[in-house]
Amino acid sequence: MSVELNHTIVHARDNRESAQFFADLLGLEITAEWGPFIAVGLSNGVTLDFATIPADQLAMQHYAFLVSEEEFDAAYARISERGIEHYADPHRQQPGAINHNDGGRGVYFMDPAGHAMELITVPYGGWTS
Template sequence: MNHTIVPSRDNRESAEFLAAVLGLRAGAEWGPFVPVELSNGVTLDFASVPPGSPLPVQHYAFLVPEEAFDGIFARMRATGTDFYADPYKKQPGEINHLHGGRGVYFLDPSGHAMEVITQPYGDAG
């Protein structure tokens, strides 16, 4: 994958939020997009939807090295970002330890469900 478009209420706000949490930087606006390049070379291009338009809420999961999780989690706590151990928000203020790693869920400014995990999910088949 090279890139994907992430619809948002405010492309700059959403791009800068995610970049800050992941320890990355939001790029310069390019047309209607504000890009965030991930460590694997994939770019998330944040695009603002017109005011009053529906915003399809999505889920984005980021697989990060175990040592990167500590920095991400520290930045979330430092900025007061609400986080959960589960996607249903029934375990606020906790992380999970699924599949032998660590994981956390949080919402971005547009309401997208973000997830950071240190181990990929096991075989679902």
């Protein structure tokens, strides 16, 4: 059996708020709820399991997602419609813009818990065969 990522825990101030924000923005579904976790399923079978933790224990993390051009268009439209601050770069020097790195498109924004989220349409370094 090959090694695959199955799930990861994403800390949040409010697990429901963060899970719903993420699911709504990317057109995904909340797939399960158990104990302190609310899971959002990704297309490759991985789940992001959102868990509420005390605010003083939250540390900013970075999550990058490879999406199709159509998914990017839909998510970026939601980002714009909702007035979510976004940037073309991780240092937040290019507000209200997207990048075209590696021949694709990318955008950075923060989730409700303060995590840096990134959407890209082409992996870093471009597509390889």
